[in-house]
Amino acid sequence: MRRLLAPARSVDPDLRPGLLSIACLLLILLPCLLLTTSLYKLASLPFRLGGAEGTRPPEIPGLVTGVEVRMAPDGMVLRAALRTRDANAAAEDVVWNETDLPDQDGVPDIPALQARLEALKRIDPAWKRVTVLPEDPVSTDDVVLVMDALREGPAGPLAEEILLGEGSPPLESASPPDAEPKTSPGDAP
Secondary structure, rough: OOHHHHOOOOOOOOOHHHHHHHHHHHHHHHHHHHHOOOOOOOOOOOOOOOOOOOOOOOOOOOOEEEEEEEEEEEEEEEEEEEEOOOOOOOOOOEEEEEEEEEEEEEEEHHHHHHHHHHHHHOOEEEEEEEEEOOOOOOOHHHHHHHHHHHHHOOOEEEEEEEEEEOOOOOOOOOOOOOOOOOOOOOHHO
């Protein structure tokens, strides 16, 4: 009976097991966190600000840097120089893409050429120059037909500037227009 009338003792809960589990978790997670993180950047993009005079950084040119249409008696080859989109690439790094467009019954394949040029225009709307390089046996009528087709396509204007260049050797020995001409030691003046 004494037990029933005696006040109950309040027992404070023991916090040691909870604190011990938190300490063990920190002892496991903290070394893992310290060993797996790094304060160094693996890659970075260049960031240019204007100078003290308020000058703006140079404009980045478009993705399409050059387009050539080489005309041969059996068809055309469309060559496009596209700037690489790699973040670490220099502004001068380009990739040349070539597309063969064989003649259709002896007539240049104008719809296929215009479709390729429209795709280039979608990639770079600011692009506006094409160089036409006909070989000697190509007729003048075919050259004029291709030059007219380069100016306007079914979906709208394509190239504003059409340059007529000199015929070139076959593509196996041709070099990109930016390359220096190859000379042999006997060619010196």
